[in-house]
Amino acid sequence: MKVLILGRGVIGSQYGWALEQAGHRVDFLVREKASPYADTLELHTYDGRKKTKVAETWPIHLLYEIPANVEYDVILISVNPEQVASAVERVAAFAKDSTILLMGNFGGNPVDSLTLLPRDQFVVGFPSAGGGITGNVLHGILYGSLQIGIAGEQPSLREETVRKLFASAGFKVRIQKDIESWLWNHYVLNAAMETEVLRRGSFEAVVSSRDGLSDMLRNAKEMTGFLKAKGIQPDMALKAMGLLPPTLMAALMKRTMYKEGTPAYEAVAYNRYAVGHSVREIYNEARALGVSLPRVEAVL
Numbered sequence: 001m002k003v004l005i006l007g008r009g010v011i012g013s014q015y016g017w018a019l020e021q022a023g024h025r026v027d028f029l030v031r032e033k034a035s036p037y038a039d040t041l042e043l044h045t046y047d048g049r050k051k052t053k054v055a056e057t058w059p060i061h062l063l064y065e066i067p068a069n070v071e072y073d074v075i076l077i078s079v080n081p082e083q084v085a086s087a088v089e090r091v092a093a094f095a096k097d098s099t100i101l102l103m104g105n106f107g108g109n110p111v112d113s114l115t116l117l118p119r120d121q122f123v124v125g126f127p128s129a130g131g132g133i134t135g136n137v138l139h140g141i142l143y144g145s146l147q148i149g150i151a152g153e154q155p156s157l158r159e160e161t162v163r164k165l166f167a168s169a170g171f172k173v174r175i176q177k178d179i180e181s182w183l184w185n186h187y188v189l190n191a192a193m194e195t196e197v198l199r200r201g202s203f204e205a206v207v208s209s210r211d212g213l214s215d216m217l218r219n220a221k222e223m224t225g226f227l228k229a230k231g232i233q234p235d236m237a238l239k240a241m242g243l244l245p246p247t248l249m250a251a252l253m254k255r256t257m258y259k260e261g262t263p264a265y266e267a268v269a270y271n272r273y274a275v276g277h278s279v280r281e282i283y284n285e286a287r288a289l290g291v292s293l294p295r296v297e298a299v300l
Contacts (some may be wrong), residue, residue, distance in 0.1 A: 126182060
């Protein structure tokens with residue numbers, strides 16, 4: 001398939017690399033800037049499909065505009081929640097009949113607020129990748145599975161196209177019939193981490209200490225009340241955070257996934273994402289619902 005990825009971010013770059021390795025044509029649409037992007041990317045990532053570390057200089061195909069006669073099977077947009085509308089506006093001019101995959105950590109279904117293109121042209125997914133880019137070097141992790149939401153009981157033609165695309169690259173594609181709830185649960189988990197980053201200064205500071213992880217878990221437990229007020233059931237991860245003592249869970253996390261030197265630890269430690277949007281969004285909506293979030297309020 002012909003795939004266009006908007007921007008050259010952490011998630012899009014890693015999935016683009018994997019799809020190109022599987023034989024697909026992958027282009028990256030970037031903006032003109034004073035210092036142009038390099039035509040290669042230094043890729044240092046953990047490939048969860050094969051459980052191996054990757055270290056290579058990857059020639060990346062960059063475009064600064066899309067020729068009028070070019071059409072893509074799939075356009076992948078992986079941006080911050082507040083950037084979705086402007087990203088869709090940018091691709092609308094040349095999207096034609098391309099399937100547009102919105103893949104990110106969103107508070108609810110982002111398609112609900114989009115009007116430029118037909119609703120059924122979009123597919124919503126949740127990535128399992130992370131890390132950070134410093135200069136021209138990407139340090140990250142690419143897990144072996146990802147989530148795709150479907151609007152009906154069975155995948156539509158576009159949803160099936162996306163499923164086949166990632167399956168062809170060796171990913172386990174999990175179908176979510178209630179992508180709205182899935183997204184909100186993970187948005188809360190993300191905001192719980194971001195709240196602690198605001199308090200401690202960096203992602204690395206949070207995952208480097210049991211206290212940081214304990215407080216992140218307390219943030220998540222507090223935000224569970226917000227989910228319930230919205231009529232969304234907390235998933236198993238959030239339920240566990242509400243049942244087990246935060247200090248115990250933090251100790252387990254520090255010994256396993258966030259042990260220094262593990263791929264998950266390094267991916268989070270290299271994350272330079274500008275935090276705060278999800279925290280403010282959840283706090284403001286919680287206030288409107290009459291839900292108190294004192295831990296969140298303390299960092300805003």
